[in-house]
Structure formats: C-alpha cells, structure tokens
Amino acid sequence: MDKKLKEIENLLKEQKPCGLDTGLKREIELIFTEQLSQHESLNKQNKIINFPLHQRIATAAAIVIAAIGSLFAFLNDSNRKDINSASTPIIGQLENGEADKFIPIQTENIFEGVVEDNIIISEDKIPYQAVRYQFSDSFIWKNKNDGALIEMKVPSQRLFYVPIKTD
Amino acid sequence: MADNNLSEQWKEWFHENGTRLLLFARGKTNSEQDAKDVLQESILRLWKSYSSKDDGTFHPPPIPLAFTAVRNTAIDFARKTGRRLKREQNSEQLVQDSDQVATWFEADRLIDKERANEIEIALKKISPKYREIITLKIWGELTFLEISKALDIPANTAASRYRYGLEALRKILKPNTD
Numbered sequence: 001m002d003k004k005l006k007e008i009e010n011l012l013k014e015q016k017p018c019g020l021d022t023g024l025k026r027e028i029e030l031i032f033t034e035q036l037s038q039h040e041s042l043n044k045q046n047k048i049i050n051f052p053l054h055q056r057i058a059t060a061a062a063i064v065i066a067a068i069g070s071l072f073a074f075l076n077d078s079n080r081k082d083i084n085s086a087s088t089p090i091i092g093q094l095e096n097g098e099a100d101k102f103i104p105i106q107t108e109n110i111f112e113g114v115v116e117d118n119i120i121i122s123e124d125k126i127p128y129q130a131v132r133y134q135f136s137d138s139f140i141w142k143n144k145n146d147g148a149l150i151e152m153k154v155p156s157q158r159l160f161y162v163p164i165k166t167d
Numbered sequence: 168m169a170d171n172n173l174s175e176q177w178k179e180w181f182h183e184n185g186t187r188l189l190l191f192a193r194g195k196t197n198s199e200q201d202a203k204d205v206l207q208e209s210i211l212r213l214w215k216s217y218s219s220k221d222d223g224t225f226h227p228p229p230i231p232l233a234f235t236a237v238r239n240t241a242i243d244f245a246r247k248t249g250r251r252l253k254r255e256q257n258s259e260q261l262v263q264d265s266d267q268v269a270t271w272f273e274a275d276r277l278i279d280k281e282r283a284n285e286i287e288i289a290l291k292k293i294s295p296k297y298r299e300i301i302t303l304k305i306w307g308e309l310t311f312l313e314i315s316k317a318l319d320i321p322a323n324t325a326a327s328r329y330r331y332g333l334e335a336l337r338k339i340l341k342p343n344t345d
Contacts, residue, residue, distance in 0.1 A: 004337055005330065012336070016186075016273045017187055018270055018272060020185050028185070028206070031211050031214050032173075032174045
C-alpha cells in the first residue's frame with residue numbers, strides 16, 4: 001500500500017470509537033436479562049393459540065343460536081305442511097265453484113261524439129287537424145247461478161289527425 | 168442458571184463489540200439517536216435469532232454477522248423513517264438532531280479532540296460505500312474476506328473500495344501532500 005495511505009490508515013487506527021452511554025448500555029443489557037424469560041414466553045405465545053373465555057362464550061352462543069334456528073326451521077316446515085293440507089279443500093272448492101263464475105253476456109262500444117283538437121304541423125310542413133272520437137265501452141257479466149249482474153262502463157277515445165288542404 | 172450464563176455471555180460480547188457496532192451504525196444513519204435505535208434493534212434481532220435454545224445456538228453471533236445485522240437494520244430503519252425525515256426536513260427538529268450528534272471518537276486532550284473531529288467530518292464527507300468498508304476494516308477489525316461476506320460483495324471490491332476510501336480521506340485530511 002502507498003506510504004501516504006498507510007499514514008492515513010495509522011491515523012485512523014489511533015482513533016478509538018466513543019464508548020456507549022450508560023442509558024443505552026442499560027437498555028441493551030435489558031434485552032439479555034429481563035427479556036430472556038419474556039422472549040421464551042413470547043416464543044411459546046406465538047406457537048400456542050389461546051382460547052380465552054370470551055371466545056368460548058361466543059362459540060356457545062353461536063351453537064345455541066344455530067340450534068334455535070334449526071328448531072324454528074323445522075317448526076316452519078311442519079307448519080307449511082299443515083297449511084298445504086288445510087288449503088287443499090280450498091283449492092278444491094275453487095275448482096268446484098265454477099257456479100260462482102261470472103260470464104260476459106254483453107259488450108257495447110257506444111259512439112258519443114267528435115271533438116276537434118289542436119292543429120299541428122308535421123315535419124313535412126303539412127298541417128293536421130286533430131279529431132277526437134269519443135266512445136263509451138260497456139261490459140256486462142252475469143252469474144248463471146243467482147242471476148247477479150256486473151256492469152262496467154269505460155270511456156275511451158281515439159285520436160285522428162286529418163290533413164288540412166292548403167291549396 | 169443456564170439462562171444467567173447465556174445472559175452474561177451476551178453482555179460480555181456486547182461490552183467487547185458495542186462501541187464498534189455503534190460506530191458502524193453512526194455511519195449508516197443521520198443522527199446519533201437513529202444510530203442508537205438501529206443498534207438496539209439489531210441487537211434485539213440477533214438476540215432473538217441466536218439465543219433460541221430450540222436452535223441449539225447459545226453463543227453470541229460472530230462479529231461479521233453482527234455488522235450485517237446492523238447494516239440490514241439501518242436499511243430497514245431508513246425505509247421506515249424516510250417519509251418522516253422528508254416531512255421534518257425543513258423543521259427545527261432536524262437541526263436539533265444534528266446538534267445532538269455525539270463525537271464518534273474518544274479524545275482527552277484538546278489537540279486530539281480536534282483531530283478526532285476532523286476525522287469524523289472527513290468520514291462523513293466520503294462516500295457511504297467507502298465509509299462502511301473503512302469502518303469495518305479499521306474499527307471492526309475484519310478481514311476483506313469477512314467484509315465481503317458481511318456486505319455481500321467480492322473481496323476484491325472490498326479491498327479496492329478501502330483503498331479509494333483511504334485516498335478520499337487523505338485528500339480531505341492532508342490536501343497538501345499530493
């Protein structure tokens with residue numbers, strides 16, 4: 001090595017690194033002493049999964065809730081079977097109750113008048129006269145069994161656009 | 168009883184190597200407090216790794232490995248504190264930190280203190296690559312082979328960086344000797 005570099009090397013070697021202050025030394029020594037047992041227990045803690053009391057309670061509660069849920073599901077299922085068995089005659093009654101049905105016997109479409117509406121101009125620049133034809137639609141149903149009648153009248157209208165001659 | 172022996176072995180090992188490890192940590196960090204934190208963390212890591220009876224390793228680690236631990240911890244520490252440092256870059260906190268930096272080397276006489284201070288400043292000025300090699304070689308008392316293993320670089324690279332580092336220091340400390 002170069003003589004000048006050797007001098008620098010020797011100069012550096014003469015320097016001694018400052019010692020550690022007592023605070024830092026104590027803190028680091030604590031790692032070797034107090035933490036010795038803690039460290040080992042920490043290792044064990046990392047390996048063993050504890051099952052604390054609240055987890056046990058939570059598990060028991062979950063089991064109880066699941067059991068109650070299953071019970072209600074069972075009851076609901078059996079109840080539904082009862083409904084089915086009870087509802088069968090109702091369905092039968094509906095099927096057999098054709099006598100209660102109403103049959104349409106009359107429909108009418110009555111013309112009531114014409115009303116002129118606005119005049120509009122189409123995109124082709126042709127004027128159209130809107131004309132409303134008003135009707136009254138009536139329907140009558142009759143029950144064959146007791147002769148009861150149901151009558152319904154519905155107003156309706158149809159709109160026509162009649163081109164206006166401008167010649 | 169065995170635990171006490173183990174603890175004493177580690178204490179003895181730390182008394183022997185603590186100062187040089189702290190010096191290495193100082194070269195890797197920006198402040199004295201960071202260097203102490205890095206040293207403490209790296210010792211804790213070594214203790215956790217090497218004191219486990221399950222592994223059958225009771226003895227303190229070889230010193231090159233301890234330097235590696237300090238280096239890795241300093242890298243992790245720099246990553247963690249990088250954002251904080253950026254945030255504090257313009258604040259007074261950083262100024263206070265730099266004011267609190269302790270001297271790196273022991274000196275009793277005033278002239279020695281001046282020399283020690285010059286060397287410390289010079290070491291801070293040179294490239295961190297050179298600084299770490301010089302620290303490991305001079306005060307860590309490692310061979311180039313050990314340094315190469317500790318820093319995961321070829322031994323020749325370690326040797327050449329050492330020479331470049333000394334040359335850089337010479338230019339700072341004795342600029343008129345060219």
